[in-house]
Amino acid sequence: MSILETGDFRERIRQSFDRQGAMAMLDAELTRVEQAMIEIELPYSEKLTQQHGFLHAGVISAALDTACTYAAYTTIAPDASILTIEFKVNLLSPGRGERFLFRGEITKPGSTIIVADGRGYAIGDGPAKLIASMTASMMVIRGRQDIVG
Template identity: 75%
Template sequence: MIMTVAGHADFEERIRNSFARQGAMETLGAELTRISQGVVEIELPFDLKLTQQHGILHAGVISAALDSACSYAAYTQIEPEVSLLTIEFKVNLMSPGRGERFLFRGEVTKPGSNIIVADGRGYALSDGPAKLIASMTSTLMVVRGREGISE
């Protein structure tokens, strides 16, 4: 079943189409693995090209994936004709990014008509339980009628 927000068009299809246009996520090898009301998950495999000098996932990669997960979680809350821009985020790196795969989950904390706040968590996945490696708080601005910025 596809969920809708207050009668809005299919947000899952809009998110998938938007994600497919993101060259950054494609470069990282990221994929959307969950889209539901207020929650989006993005996963990516370990790739040595995405690491820093110690062989762990680079903080910039973690931040980019969390930013996208939070943004797309917020996309589930907006009308089809508007868009979003991240205006601020804070990342806490809690543990080295070592794993076979990584999961980045964004969840809407506070929906709004102009500003949306979302929180993200990044996990390293290997044998055993998932390990929390990072958290993010993201503030997003709802964009209406701005030339060059649409869904």
């Protein structure tokens, strides 16, 4: 995997994540920032469920998209940014747990398009359970004053 020199991507990603109102609303926390891999966790909340009490598919998708996007951020130059252009989510099991972990990992870095895969896990009694997977494509953005970091 060819990865650009990305400077202090950890601090850049933490600052960007802290500006995300959607993740704050979900009470999501950036728990791991590594080259080409990000983990986000959030606690179970009844406010984030669908009618059966499972974590809502929209919440799962948003968390996976964010994890994949920030994984892409670890591979780009400090003056570039990322926008998601496509993703597919497979919901594999009901989102039932005390906490949820969402991991995004880079599958194919690139100078224009980056592909990432995400996995969502429910954490509770016993081993973590895979509840969702995502494949996402992100576009690298450069030179746009309205899209920074």
